[in-house]
Amino acid sequence: MSSRTHWGTYHQIADALRSRIAGGEFAPGGALPSEAALGEEFGVARTTVRRALATLEKERLIKALPGTGRVVCTAEERESAGADSAPPAQYRRIASDLRERITNGELAPGDALPSEAALVREYEVSRGTARQALSELEGTGLVVAVHGKGRFVMRAETTDG
Template identity: 65%
Template structure:
């Protein structure tokens, strides 16, 4: 058996420290929190421990998770309230845009789709978000991946 390297309940202490940074203004409303990796290193804990702390802050309404972007500090007016305009995940918007281009004929059968890097730059999202949009379209039977070549509109 290995010894526990993180103190029991460390996530509550981390949540408390982050809560204080938010309340003091060190983390301003609308500001992105540092990445999970950066915060894990800062507090010397595993990412799962950190995620538990972040989940606690989300439940309190202090922060909000934006898929493909990260976690952002909510304004004082937003805290404790549900989002007024719940947006779908960004990968769905990317997939919807590409689907619309295919259905309108802008992207013909066999046409090459923008690369993951191009989608990442255009929509300002992570590569994983772009990849998820393409996988969603692949699952719908609209596009296919050709190893080493890219993504293409599937031929019917």
């Protein structure tokens, strides 16, 4: 296998996990395997797994629970999530704000994103919430984490439709 994964591999992983959820292999309320375990199973990097999981989170098939990992949403959770008009979770608002700063050019490719600590201060949220916002952006491929250095803008977001 090459050291680079084929573009869109995360879509295939998301499809496989979606089928397994629909087929009952992962029961509502049940935990999914860890990112590391899924990466090993599919032979891909954790960032690829994160993209697949972010897709399923956006579809409200799964949700992240601090200290637990990702679990399958129940039918009631999916229905209420689609029906209510509650404001987005704090991490989604932070991620959206950062995405806007990237798309409007305030943060250009190669620029460092604010640190978790800076986001904690700016938005008055927990470190976990700040980390989740940054992870969401990593999952989309918009941001890359460099160990010991921080998170950096990868590319400008495109309009796919």
